[in-house]
Amino acid sequence: MTVRAAIQTRTVEYQQGDTTCEGFVAYDDAIQGKRPGVLVVHQWMGLTDYEKHRAEMLAQLGYVAFCADIYGKGVRPQNTQEAGALAGKYRNGDRQLLRARVNAGLDALRQQPLVDPKRIAAIGYCFGGTTVIELARSGADVNGVVSFHGSLDSPTPADGKNIKGKVLALAGADDPFQKPDDLAAFEKEMRDAKVDWQINFYGGAVHAFTQPMAGNDNSKGAAYNEKADRRSWEEMKRFFAEIFK
Amino acid sequence: MTVRAAIQTRTVEYQQGDTTCEGFVAYDDAIQGKRPGVLVVHQWMGLTDYEKHRAEMLAQLGYVAFCADIYGKGVRPQNTQEAGALAGKYRNGDRQLLRARVNAGLDALRQQPLVDPKRIAAIGYCFGGTTVIELARSGADVNGVVSFHGSLDSPTPADGKNIKGKVLALAGADDPFQKPDDLAAFEKEMRDAKVDWQINFYGGAVHAFTQPMAGNDNSKGAAYNEKADRRSWEEMKRFFAEIFK
Numbered sequence: 001m002t003v004r005a006a007i008q009t010r011t012v013e014y015q016q017g018d019t020t021c022e023g024f025v026a027y028d029d030a031i032q033g034k035r036p037g038v039l040v041v042h043q044w045m046g047l048t049d050y051e052k053h054r055a056e057m058l059a060q061l062g063y064v065a066f067c068a069d070i071y072g073k074g075v076r077p078q079n080t081q082e083a084g085a086l087a088g089k090y091r092n093g094d095r096q097l098l099r100a101r102v103n104a105g106l107d108a109l110r111q112q113p114l115v116d117p118k119r120i121a122a123i124g125y126c127f128g129g130t131t132v133i134e135l136a137r138s139g140a141d142v143n144g145v146v147s148f149h150g151s152l153d154s155p156t157p158a159d160g161k162n163i164k165g166k167v168l169a170l171a172g173a174d175d176p177f178q179k180p181d182d183l184a185a186f187e188k189e190m191r192d193a194k195v196d197w198q199i200n201f202y203g204g205a206v207h208a209f210t211q212p213m214a215g216n217d218n219s220k221g222a223a224y225n226e227k228a229d230r231r232s233w234e235e236m237k238r239f240f241a242e243i244f245k
Numbered sequence: 246m247t248v249r250a251a252i253q254t255r256t257v258e259y260q261q262g263d264t265t266c267e268g269f270v271a272y273d274d275a276i277q278g279k280r281p282g283v284l285v286v287h288q289w290m291g292l293t294d295y296e297k298h299r300a301e302m303l304a305q306l307g308y309v310a311f312c313a314d315i316y317g318k319g320v321r322p323q324n325t326q327e328a329g330a331l332a333g334k335y336r337n338g339d340r341q342l343l344r345a346r347v348n349a350g351l352d353a354l355r356q357q358p359l360v361d362p363k364r365i366a367a368i369g370y371c372f373g374g375t376t377v378i379e380l381a382r383s384g385a386d387v388n389g390v391v392s393f394h395g396s397l398d399s400p401t402p403a404d405g406k407n408i409k410g411k412v413l414a415l416a417g418a419d420d421p422f423q424k425p426d427d428l429a430a431f432e433k434e435m436r437d438a439k440v441d442w443q444i445n446f447y448g449g450a451v452h453a454f455t456q457p458m459a460g461n462d463n464s465k466g467a468a469y470n471e472k473a474d475r476r477s478w479e480e481m482k483r484f485f486a487e488i489f490k
Contacts, residue, residue: 173432173442173443173444174436187448190448191418191419191449195448196448196472197418197448197449198445198446198447198448198476199448200444200445200446201443201445201446203412203435203436203441203442203443203444204439204442230487231443231483235480235483238476238479238480238483242476
């Protein structure tokens with residue numbers, strides 16, 4: 001019997017404290033029963049069609065995918081200056097608020113009726129890649145997190161001990177935003193906390209290698225790289241097969 | 246229809262100059278037609294049952310696998326002292342001889358009647374992981390090479406420009422034999438030559454992480470790591486799917 005995949009999507013509002021967030025869920029209703037849930041955390045421009053498309057790709061793989069909205073409903077940077085300021089507010093300013101926001105998204109994912117709450121992962125891009133590791137550092141009960149070209153630094157490396165799931169970091173070998181000192185500190189954090197972690201470096205790839213909107217000029221430090229995009233997505237699939245079995 | 250896998254194996258003698266080498270081939274004769282060929286290069290103890298078992302695993306995946314014999318017929322270290330001396334003779338002493346030996350193995354693989362000579366890869370463990378990258382540096386016409394915990398240093402980094410295939414290095418994040426300077430030099434070699442390369446680091450894994458005979462005491466610097474073994478094998482399979490398509 002051949003079943004026709006039928007990807008369902010919709011916007012989902014949820015709360016973090018007094019803040020209303022506007023997430024997005026995608027799943028395949030041709031599949032029966034509960035299935036693993038994957039949280040998708042956006043890059044610095046906020047939740048865009050890019051993450052929604054990734055959620056649909058995850059739904060096609062058989063997962064319930066839920067895009068978090070870290071910034072809150074209606075808060076969408078109009079340009080990279082605004083994006084930098086807003087992402088910086090969380091990443092450099094208030095990581096506790098960042099953790100609260102991403103955990104609110106995780107709760108919203110768990111509440112989706114088709115989600116098996118024992119099988120949960122989170123993935124994120126750039127700012128979202130940092131955020132999903134911060135989610136793990138918050139002690140969230142997830143099977144694993146995948147950071148796509150996220151900064152890996154932490155102002156509180158001792159929080160590595162809170163990490164319950166596995167950590168997969170996917171990085172551009174030529175990413176100028178990935179500072180050697182941050183990398184070394186991340187590795188130390190993972191080692192000291194005995195986390196199950198790994199990191200893959202893709203040669204020829206700079207920052208944002210999964211993002212077609214980044215263009216293809218490596219000299220800018222951020223650019224799409226089709227090979228690294230494909231390889232990192234395949235690695236994520238392998239990781240999910242491992243953590244969800 | 247279900248076909249029963251029937252893995253055929255045999256010893257194959259071949260020559261490199263005046264030296265007779267004793268390799269080993271494995272393939273599944275339940276599969277029809279030509280298929281990709283994979284050269285397997287042994288660790289410092291020489292060609293052992295370990296590599297033969299890997300060749301059988303590769304045959305089960307549908308490849309023709311051929312274990313090279315770098316040291317020559319009958320030359321098998323009896324202990325790690327002898328292994329260190331012998332591997333060092335090639336790795337530190339005469340890389341040109343190492344290249345000649347591994348290329349002779351590659352030729353022997355290509356001559357196997359079931360091998361599609363346009364689809365060839367090489368994998369290697371420890372000493373063999375160094376050797377397959379040396380094979381690529383020799384300009385060998387291979388689609389790709391996979392180094393499992395091999396040293397990545399090169400006395401002739403300009404030879405990176407000869408590399409025709411893709412390079413995948415799989416490394417223990419805690420491997421004390423993988424020197425930071427060697428890693429940095431390898432990355433520079435790959436970048437300068439614009440090689441299609443990537444490197445994966447497995448957290449908690451030291452040298453020899455694919456080798457059960459290494460024991461499981463990380464403090465010795467070399468130890469088996471079941472997770473890293475499994476993940477690296479899966480990554481190799483993904484890589485083959487990419488380079489052989």
